[in-house]
Amino acid sequence: MSLDVIDIARISDGGSSIPQIQARVDLFKTWDIPSGSKILEIGCGQGDCTLVMAYLVGEQGHVTGIDPAPLDYGAPITLGQAQDKLKQSAIGDRITFHRSDLEGFLDSSASEPLYDFAVFARSTWYFPSAEALTPILVALRGRTKHLCIAEYATDIQGDIAALPHLLAAISQAEFNSRDNNLDRDDNIQSIITPQKIRELTLEAGWVLKKEDVIRSPEDQEDARWEVGRVLSEGYRVRSRSYGGASRQEYADALISAIEESKRALGPNPKLRTLPTWLGLWA
Amino acid sequence: MSLDVIDIARISDGGSSIPQIQARVDLFKTWDIPSGSKILEIGCGQGDCTLVMAYLVGEQGHVTGIDPAPLDYGAPITLGQAQDKLKQSAIGDRITFHRSDLEGFLDSSASEPLYDFAVFARSTWYFPSAEALTPILVALRGRTKHLCIAEYATDIQGDIAALPHLLAAISQAEFNSRDNNLDRDDNIQSIITPQKIRELTLEAGWVLKKEDVIRSPEDQEDARWEVGRVLSEGYRVRSRSYGGASRQEYADALISAIEESKRALGPNPKLRTLPTWLGLWA
Numbered sequence: 001m002s003l004d005v006i007d008i009a010r011i012s013d014g015g016s017s018i019p020q021i022q023a024r025v026d027l028f029k030t031w032d033i034p035s036g037s038k039i040l041e042i043g044c045g046q047g048d049c050t051l052v053m054a055y056l057v058g059e060q061g062h063v064t065g066i067d068p069a070p071l072d073y074g075a076p077i078t079l080g081q082a083q084d085k086l087k088q089s090a091i092g093d094r095i096t097f098h099r100s101d102l103e104g105f106l107d108s109s110a111s112e113p114l115y116d117f118a119v120f121a122r123s124t125w126y127f128p129s130a131e132a133l134t135p136i137l138v139a140l141r142g143r144t145k146h147l148c149i150a151e152y153a154t155d156i157q158g159d160i161a162a163l164p165h166l167l168a169a170i171s172q173a174e175f176n177s178r179d180n181n182l183d184r185d186d187n188i189q190s191i192i193t194p195q196k197i198r199e200l201t202l203e204a205g206w207v208l209k210k211e212d213v214i215r216s217p218e219d220q221e222d223a224r225w226e227v228g229r230v231l232s233e234g235y236r237v238r239s240r241s242y243g244g245a246s247r248q249e250y251a252d253a254l255i256s257a258i259e260e261s262k263r264a265l266g267p268n269p270k271l272r273t274l275p276t277w278l279g280l281w282a
Numbered sequence: 283m284s285l286d287v288i289d290i291a292r293i294s295d296g297g298s299s300i301p302q303i304q305a306r307v308d309l310f311k312t313w314d315i316p317s318g319s320k321i322l323e324i325g326c327g328q329g330d331c332t333l334v335m336a337y338l339v340g341e342q343g344h345v346t347g348i349d350p351a352p353l354d355y356g357a358p359i360t361l362g363q364a365q366d367k368l369k370q371s372a373i374g375d376r377i378t379f380h381r382s383d384l385e386g387f388l389d390s391s392a393s394e395p396l397y398d399f400a401v402f403a404r405s406t407w408y409f410p411s412a413e414a415l416t417p418i419l420v421a422l423r424g425r426t427k428h429l430c431i432a433e434y435a436t437d438i439q440g441d442i443a444a445l446p447h448l449l450a451a452i453s454q455a456e457f458n459s460r461d462n463n464l465d466r467d468d469n470i471q472s473i474i475t476p477q478k479i480r481e482l483t484l485e486a487g488w489v490l491k492k493e494d495v496i497r498s499p500e501d502q503e504d505a506r507w508e509v510g511r512v513l514s515e516g517y518r519v520r521s522r523s524y525g526g527a528s529r530q531e532y533a534d535a536l537i538s539a540i541e542e543s544k545r546a547l548g549p550n551p552k553l554r555t556l557p558t559w560l561g562l563w564a
Contacts, residue, residue, distance in 0.1 A: 129528050154535065155542035158442050170452065170536065177532035190528065191535035246411050246472065250459035253436065253473035254452065260437035 008055050011089050015082065016048050019219035023273075024052040027121065030212050030278050031148050036060035037116040040144060042102055042136065043067055043123025046074060046082035047095070053119065054094040062094050064115075068101040102136045106143060118144035122276065124151045125169075128182055130192045130200060137204035146282050147206055149197055153213055153277040161272035162216075163261040165223035168230040169274065171254045178243045187226065194277045206281035216273035223271035230258055290337050293371050297364065298330050301501035305555075306334040309403065312494050312560050313430050318342035319398040322426060324384055324418065325349055325405025328356060328364035329377070335401065336376040344376050346397075350383040351466075384418045388425060400426035404558065406433045407451075410464055412474045412482060419486035428564050429488055431479055435495055435559040443554035444498075445543040447505035450512040451556065453536045460525045469508065476559045488563035498555035505553035512540055 001022065008021050016024075028049075033039070035058040044050045044065030054063045071080030083097045098105055118140050127133055140147060152169065156162035172188035182189060198208060216222070229235060239251045262269060283304065290303050298306075310331075315321070317340035326332045326347030336345045353362030365379045380387055400422050409415055422429060434451065438444035454470040464471060480490060498504070511517060521533045544551060 129531055131527065131531075153542075154539040155546055156445075158546050160440050160442050163438075163445070166539070170539075173532050173535065174456075177526075177528040190531060191539075192531075193535050193538040195538055196531075196534070244459075245413065246459040249411055249413075249472060249474075249478075250455050252478070253455065253475050256475040256477055257436035257448070257452075257473075260435075264437060264440050 019217050022217050023220045024049055027150050028056050039063045040115040040118045041065040042120050046079055047086045049121035051086050054091050064096045066098045066100050066105050115144040117146045117148055120149045124192050125188045128189050130196045141205050148280055150276050150278045152274040159272055164227045164258055164271050165274050167258045168226040171230050201281055209282050210280040212278045213275050215275050220273040223273040301499050304499050305502045306331050309432050310338050321345045322397040322400045323347040324402050328361055329368045331403035333368050336373050346378045348380045348382050348387045397426040399428045399430055402431045404432055406474050407470045410471050412478045423487050430562055432558050432560045434556040441554055446509045446540055446553050447556050449540045450508040453512050483563055491564050492562040494560045495557050497557050502555040505555040
């Protein structure tokens with residue numbers, strides 16, 4: 001574990017686990033964002049990634065995190081509580097939060113003229129569709145020097161321990177692709193592939209400079225969280241509450257496949273979180 | 283390779299490949315169907331499994347294959363042509379084909395009073411839904427001593443080479459779960475899990491005597507065929523021709539995941555066909 005991770009864990013004060021922080025440090029180091037950078041983070045949520053970036057850009061850097069979610073969203077602590085806590089941390093002065101979507105933010109007086117980096121840190125799968133990204137990618141042209149997108153990849157690269165997480169992602173995206181029935185409590189609203197992101201960014205005028213795929217640290221909890229959610233009784237009940245019979249039967253088969261993929265790993269399996277694909281554009 | 287397989291291949295005269303015949307022999311030997319048995323096969327299609335069973339039941343046995351599909355269905359040779367060819371083979375007198383669904387068949391004069399075994403040989407996923415199986419399972423009570431169901435299982439048991447086939451099955455079932463839009467050219471209309479089959483048979487009054495899961499022989503071609511189909515341009519075009527935008531985007535993500543899962547196996551990968559789950563009821 002690097003000194004950075006220990007330091008960030010101390011500042012985070014229990015807000016994130018060590019493996020989660022490690023995963024984020026791995027992520028942002030791949031982009032090689034220089035000290036002193038001004039970053040705009042789109043879809044910052046509770047600010048877990050915001051904190052890591054604020055640490056890595058150093059004293060002269062700044063991270064502006066925006067998210068349209070209500071401040072009372074989230075459990076066990078709300079978005080507002082989590083953001084307030086980070087603002088009060090040792091590096092809180094490097095962070096600004098705005099409750100806004102990007103278009104509202106860029107139009108408002110809160111908008112600064114130019115950022116070095118605009119970052120989506122695993123926030124694109126929370127968009128209702130790939131198409132919803134398009135106006136944002138267009139609006140960012142001329143407002144940031146670089147665009148960075150990190151998102152899970154569906155390529156488990158032969159790692160069978162990541163199969164339950166892959167199928168859990170497919171299951172959540174299935175539910176949220178039933179017409180007009182998004183459940184915003186799902187972390188995964190739609191699966192947007194690297195291929196799709198490459199297409200959309202190109203159409204919006206961005207030039208891809210670099211891409212990488214990084215494996216998730218063994219202890220990263222997301223796989224366990226997502227799989228646990230999808231195998232819960234409440235999730236199954238919800239799935240059976242909406243849509244036609246064949247839709248529901250299909251969803252049941254997915255849930256069953258997730259159970260089997262977990263069972264095939266043996267008792268108390270260590271689930272691997274999906275790898276992350278990273279792109280950097282200018 | 284057993285003598286049985288060589289013998290059946292000779293009788294089949296190019297109708298099926300050696301690995302396909304091997305897979306079917308493995309399947310039916312698991313059920314231990316005695317010589318002289320009278321078998322009713324539901325969803326016999328071109329008769330590939332019919333032939334193998336007719337061979338295994340010996341001279342005193344008989345297999346009645348029923349299928350509601352039109353006789354001109356199928357390519358490169360049609361259902362009718364394939365069935366005719368088998369009827370003219372060395373063991374053709376052990377085989378009877380009827381173009382009928384089960385209910386029509388049992389009501390007709392063609393129905394014999396009692397079978398030793400009623401067999402679904404990987405034909406349940408071709409039903410439009412699990413519920414469509416129910417009347418058939420009920421109708422078979424009292425008409426057959428035993429019920430045998432063999433179907434693919436979604437549990438790839440840690441074999442990453444079977445992941446493309448699993449995802450191809452999920453993709454086809456996805457398309458056919460879009461309301462009122464079955465494409466009967468897909469071999470997989472719906473994924474009916476062992477758990478679901480256990481429930482449905484129990485409700486219909488059947489008692490499960492035995493179940494097994496068998497791996498597919500390495501050379502079995504189904505994985506390659508199914509994956510090839512799903513990655514064809516025509517399949518993608520069809521997927522984009524129907525249903526809402528989010529549905530189509532979801533389907534695109536599945537296709538992309540299939541491509542990746544295949545690529546992750548290296549150049550010219552050997553795709554593994556899904557394992558088969560077998561149940562025997564009385």
